[in-house]
Amino acid sequence: MTRDNKNSDRSEANNIGFIGLGSMGSRMAAHLCARGYRVRGHDVRAEARAAFEKEGGIWADAAKDAALGADFLVLMVVNVGQAEQLLFEAGVLDALPKESGVVLMATCPAADVERISKAVAKAGRSFVDAPVSGGVAGAASATLTIMAACANETFARAKPVLQAMGDKVHHVGSSPGQGALVKTINQLLCGVHLAAAAEAVSLGAQADIDPQVLINIFSESSASSWMLRDRGSRMIAGEPQVTSAIDIFVKDLGIVLDAGQRLKAPTPLASIAQQMFLAVSGQGFGQVDDSQVVRAYRAMTSVSGR
Template structure:
């Protein structure tokens, strides 16, 4: 697999496409923002008629916001119909397990000669830039083998979640449950420390080396005690991702009260106009409730 269409040049898709380009893949970029496409082509991306490139591509890598955008690309814009026989649709966006499985069925309904690989990622913008993403993939064994060289450029950890579309997205839902709950728990703990007048820098250092530590505490904690600045992942991203977690739990009739509580925290922050802030800033909602907002 050497010739790819990369659809979605956002904060994740752009560095992923750039890393593939740097590794020698022939990358044709696509985005609704044509200026991004033109900019990527100036960096070495393949330009020209998209329909022609789709007919020649070994794979279509999709990194967009949600399932609706995935469907728009594949069906409304006709990308699934234009791909060559045997091509892989590598769906790497975060969508619900049910949506991923349904999209796979919709692809198969119009093209039985295509492969659909369910391969969401974890690691955020930093992971995308460094090529150190965690990739959770599910699909036909031959398709997964064909995608291996692509995944090895994009990620440092590749896990086979199964052979059916939806299983990769289910892996991601479990991952995001813990991520969201850990951020919410870290914010609650540091808000409690702040309410009690404790030194937050010392508190973050202490917690980071104790049994109470988590990756999210170490990463988000220092940003929680500073004014809003750099954004690595927005509050609104976790509104979406934890919404997917709650939907997946509902579909499987699973009891996930902590995920639901964390989801409400992120939604409350977003509804207060803070959805575009770094997700560490959910602590501001706790501060408001504690009378320190």
């Protein structure tokens, strides 16, 4: 793919602003450059500049300058607080042309996304709620899952831009906040599956069954889950590598419970799963790998080391 195919396989959107060039954002922006988009990017860390320019990006010293002339402004920042600060305090929304759109790709609670989308709409810009899953690996290979919620006509225009970054682009609904909720529900399943794997190996341990044997069997049986296959071996390792910490699931499952409360939808399994992650955090292990939710079960039965 070269930067020459400017007019193939994408909408009339040519100019992209991109704020948040971290481990994921830098790779997503690089794919936009490779597809021929003119990308003006900014990051609070000035050291992000060299790598971005190497990919063909145009560096913006101030965040609001990234929005100048953009058809879509992508926000791949850390949290909702940064997104609001940039849009409403740092002048980014005012700098964005009137007919353009904001694409919020950071993971944020649905209620916050709804609030931001209303403020953006009030300012006369369109809004795409578009969280991703797939992590740094998915960002690097442009194989992210993207869960977009926005009006149909906005989605039609934004789709080619999103497809430059992910190969599984879903239009999940027309109301911003629905994309964030799908991401939230994704985390509900991940958290419950991980705690269930811990419950399974812990029950086996009480009968002296080797947990690695269980992981091997369940990885290829009807009991399998993506989380069990990915985290199973780390669950029973002594000092596992940390790819995502216990406290991330305390937070993410907290967002699930908040969403359930707001929507008046009971989520009993998610509530129990969160208690298990919270227990491990309370043991002082909030920063260890999330596979260590098994420590909550071990503590309950006081079977150390299993």
